[in-house]
Each structure stands twice: as structure tokens, then as C-alpha cells.
Amino acid sequence: MPELHFAAIGTQWMIDTPQPIDQTLEALISDRVARFDQTYSRFRGDSLITALATDGGTHRFPDDADALFDLYDTLYARTDGAVTPLVGRALERLGYDRDYSLTEHGTVEPAAAWTTEVAREGTTLTTTTPVLIDVGAAGKGYLVDLVGELLHENGIHEFVIDASGDLLVSTREPRRIALEHPFDPSLAIGVAEISRGSICASGSNRRVWGNGRHHILDGRTGEPTRDVIATWAIAETALVADGLATALFFTAPERLAESFDFQWVRMFASGLADRSPGLQGELFS
Amino acid sequence: MRLQNKITLSALAGASLIGSLAGCTTTASTPTSDTSSAPSTGSSTGTASKTYKDGTYTEDGTYQSPAGTGRITVKLTLASGVVTAVNVNGHATDPTAKTYQADFDSGIAGKVVGKKIDSLNVTNVSGSSLTSAGFDEAIKAIEASASA
Numbered sequence: 001m002p003e004l005h006f007a008a009i010g011t012q013w014m015i016d017t018p019q020p021i022d023q024t025l026e027a028l029i030s031d032r033v034a035r036f037d038q039t040y041s042r043f044r045g046d047s048l049i050t051a052l053a054t055d056g057g058t059h060r061f062p063d064d065a066d067a068l069f070d071l072y073d074t075l076y077a078r079t080d081g082a083v084t085p086l087v088g089r090a091l092e093r094l095g096y097d098r099d100y101s102l103t104e105h106g107t108v109e110p111a112a113a114w115t116t117e118v119a120r121e122g123t124t125l126t127t128t129t130p131v132l133i134d135v136g137a138a139g140k141g142y143l144v145d146l147v148g149e150l151l152h153e154n155g156i157h158e159f160v161i162d163a164s165g166d167l168l169v170s171t172r173e174p175r176r177i178a179l180e181h182p183f184d185p186s187l188a189i190g191v192a193e194i195s196r197g198s199i200c201a202s203g204s205n206r207r208v209w210g211n212g213r214h215h216i217l218d219g220r221t222g223e224p225t226r227d228v229i230a231t232w233a234i235a236e237t238a239l240v241a242d243g244l245a246t247a248l249f250f251t252a253p254e255r256l257a258e259s260f261d262f263q264w265v266r267m268f269a270s271g272l273a274d275r276s277p278g279l280q281g282e283l284f285s
Numbered sequence: 286m287r288l289q290n291k292i293t294l295s296a297l298a299g300a301s302l303i304g305s306l307a308g309c310t311t312t313a314s315t316p317t318s319d320t321s322s323a324p325s326t327g328s329s330t331g332t333a334s335k336t337y338k339d340g341t342y343t344e345d346g347t348y349q350s351p352a353g354t355g356r357i358t359v360k361l362t363l364a365s366g367v368v369t370a371v372n373v374n375g376h377a378t379d380p381t382a383k384t385y386q387a388d389f390d391s392g393i394a395g396k397v398v399g400k401k402i403d404s405l406n407v408t409n410v411s412g413s414s415l416t417s418a419g420f421d422e423a424i425k426a427i428e429a430s431a432s433a
Binding site for chain 1: 395396397398399400401402403405406407408409410411412413
């Protein structure tokens with residue numbers, strides 16, 4: 001299958017399609033990614049997120065923000081505040097900042113309350129004080145969905161979008177997807193089979209720095225999570241799968257299943273793993 | 286400190302035991318505790334010319350979970366400077382972990398083993414190792430400064 005490779009939002013992307021993606025569509029994808037980055041990147045001085053972090057006040061986000069913040073609202077409720085877009089400041093304090101300083105500055109504090117700190121009316125966010133939003137828990141998955149929509153709109157209905165391990169699959173025959181071992185990328189702990197839908201992974205193994213710091217923060221304490229070391233979520237959209245992969249670090253799958261229809265795999269620091277009964281695929285034991 | 290270097294190496298080699306253990310407080314590896322002196326840019330592109338002795342290394346580590354402190358034993362095998370095998374054993378003492386151990390017997394949760402991705406008939410890989418190019422650059426810079 002022809003493949004289109006490109007770099008976007010700090011990671012490598014690959015799109016498999018039966019027919020090649022022409023230059024016009026490639027330009028559309030590139031433009032879509034650029035607009036997303038312009039809005040949501042907290043690493044860019046000119047993004048809407050940075051504006052909100054600098055001045056606070058009222059900011060109108062693009063139409064696509066509605067679904068993203070809706071998902072965060074649900075995850076926030078289901079995880080008792082552990083998953084929140086307001087972990088941004090805590091991430092910065094821990095050193096996961098624009099310069100990747102990886103140096104702790106300031107003290108670790110719980111994230112501000114998403115429900116009280118930010119008033120949201122659709123896509124319009126209002127804050128009294130500057131707040132730093134981080135959509136890292138679901139943003140990449142969402143962009144995968146948006147690129148998938150572009151493909152559908154342009155007549156390409158069969159594809160696999162692979163944003164470095166977060167995938168959206170739309171194929172006739174199920175794709176077999178390896179679940180990468182969190183300790184060793186040459187190994188897999190299992191395989192999932194998907195023909196329609198998304199699988200997203202989250203791990204505490206990779207983005208890691210001093211003193212047990214890694215990028216998955218518990219919004220209730222501002223501290224990184226510890227016990228679960230890797231998660232996978234399979235859902236209809238990459239937005240939901242990506243968000244749930246993060247939420248699985250904090251919250252029992254059964255509780256998340258009250259709001260979402262999804263399959264899952266978790267791996268623990270003990271080397272054990274568990275999975276949803278309905279998972280299409282297998283874990284190796 | 287001996288193992289620390291080897292674990293740091295594994296991060297460079299594309300494996301990432303550094304992460305799994307730095308998520309813990311461990312007697313064997315606190316490589317990233319040095320990062321307070323890390324450069325804030327990736328300007329340092331040191332070539333990690335250090336060589337590591339092949340062999341199998343075993344270290345204990347501890348981690349904190351809501352149920353208390355857990356202990357794991359990590360065994361890793363190095364060949365030609367690359368981590369070729371990783372084995373992690375949990376020593377469950379707390380009730381939650383014991384539950385998982387018990388579940389394993391009934392087939393609900395169990396110890397998983399890694400299989401070579403090359404040997405599997407798969408088209409894609411889902412994982413977090415490739416997540417952030419920028420972050421990997423930073424890790425490399427830290428590795429360079431840590432081994433300097």
C-alpha cells in the first residue's frame with residue numbers, strides 16, 4: 001500500500017491507503033495539522049492556548065474544540081478530576097515545558113479545578129486568571145480523527161492512520177496491531193485486531209525525567225501516576241481512545257465503561273496485565 | 286550506579302527501561318536524578334561512546350502504589366550494547382496486587398511475556414515509545430551530559 005509520511009505535532013505520522021494520496025489532499029492535511037497546532041500547542045508562543053495562559057479572559061476556540069472539551073468534561077467527571085486539561089501548569093513546573101528543560105521549578109500542586117476555573121460556553125472559554133491548558137491526553141487522537149475525516153471527505157474510505165502508535169483504522173480486513181512492550185519496543189505483549197476504529201496507547205515509560213517524573217499527571221495531586229505503566233484503549237474514535245488510554249491510569253475500566261463503549265488493556269509495574277473480556281485479539285502469557 | 290549506566294544506555298538503544306524504573310524509586314537506577322543540571326536545549330549531541338559489558342543483570346526496585354510500596358525484580362540482558370531481553374517479576378504483598386496474582390490463575394489477569402514484533406504477523410504497532418521526537422531529543426541531550 002502507498003504510504004504518506006510526515007511529521008506533525010512533534011511526532012511521526014504514516015497514512016496507508018490503497019491509492020496514493022495526491023498533492024492536493026496532502027496539502028489539505030498539512031493545512032489541517034497546522035491549524036490544529038496553531039490552536040492547541042502549548043509549546044508555541046502564538047497559539048490560542050498560550051494566549052489563554054498569558055492573559056486569561058475570554059477566548060473563542062475553533063468549532064472543533066467543542067468535541068474535545070466535551071470529552072475532557074466527561075473524563076474529568078469519571079476520573080474524579082484526575083484527567084484534566086489543567087495539568088499544563090503542573091507539567092511545566094515539573095520541567096515538561098516549552099524548552100523541555102526537564103528541570104523542576106516550583107512546588108508540585110494539584111491542578112486548578114477544571115469545572116470552576118474555566119467557564120465554557122460551547123467553544124468559548126472564559127477564565128478570570130491565566131490558565132495553561134494541556135490537551136495532551138486526547139489532542140493527538142483528536143487530530144488523527146480530523147485527518148481521517150479529511151480522507152473520507154476526499155473519497156478515501158480505506159486507510160490506516162498511524163500517528164506513532166495511536167491509530168485510526170478503516171479497512172475491510174481487520175488489521176493486526178502489536179501492543180508494544182513498555183520496556184522494549186522490539187517486543188509486543190499482545191495483538192489487537194481492528195477493522196473500524198481506533199487504538200491508542202499511553203505509557204509512563206517514555207517521556208520520563210528526574211525523580212520518577214513522567215508525563216502522565218494526576219490532576220488531583222499534580223504528581224505523576226505510578227502503578228499502571230502502560231495502557232491501550234480501543235474505541236470508535238481516536239479522540240475517545242486517546243483520552244481513555246490516559247484515564248485508565250487513574251480509574252477502573254468498569255467506571256469508564258459507564259460513559260464509553262470501549263475495549264482496553266492495562267499493564268502494571270508488577271509485569272501483570274489485564275484486558276477487557278471483549279477485546280479482539282490476545283495477550284501473550 | 287553500575288546498572289544505572291546500563292539502563293541509561295537502554296534508553297538510547299531505543300528500549301526504555303529507564304522510563305519504567307524511573308517511574309519507581311529504585312535502588313538500582315535513579316539516572317534521571319541528575320537532570321537538574323541538564324541543558325535546556327538539545328545543543329549537546331554527545332556521542333555516547335561508552336561501551337557496556339554484555340551479560341545479564343538483575344536488580345530490585347520499589348514503586349509506590351496507592352496500596353503502599355511494591356517491589357519488583359528486573360532482569361535485563363545486554364548484547365552488543367543493546368537490551369535484548371527484559372524480565373520483570375513482581376513480589377506482591379499488598380491486597381490489590383495479590384488479587385491480580387490470583388486473577389492470573391483464573392485467566393483474568395496474568396503475567397505477560399514479550400514476543401518479538403518481527404515474528405508477529407502485524408501491520409502496525411501501538412505503543413508510546415515513538416511519542417515525542419522533541420522529548421527524545423531532550424533525553425538524548427541528558428544522556429550525553431550524564432555520561433560526560
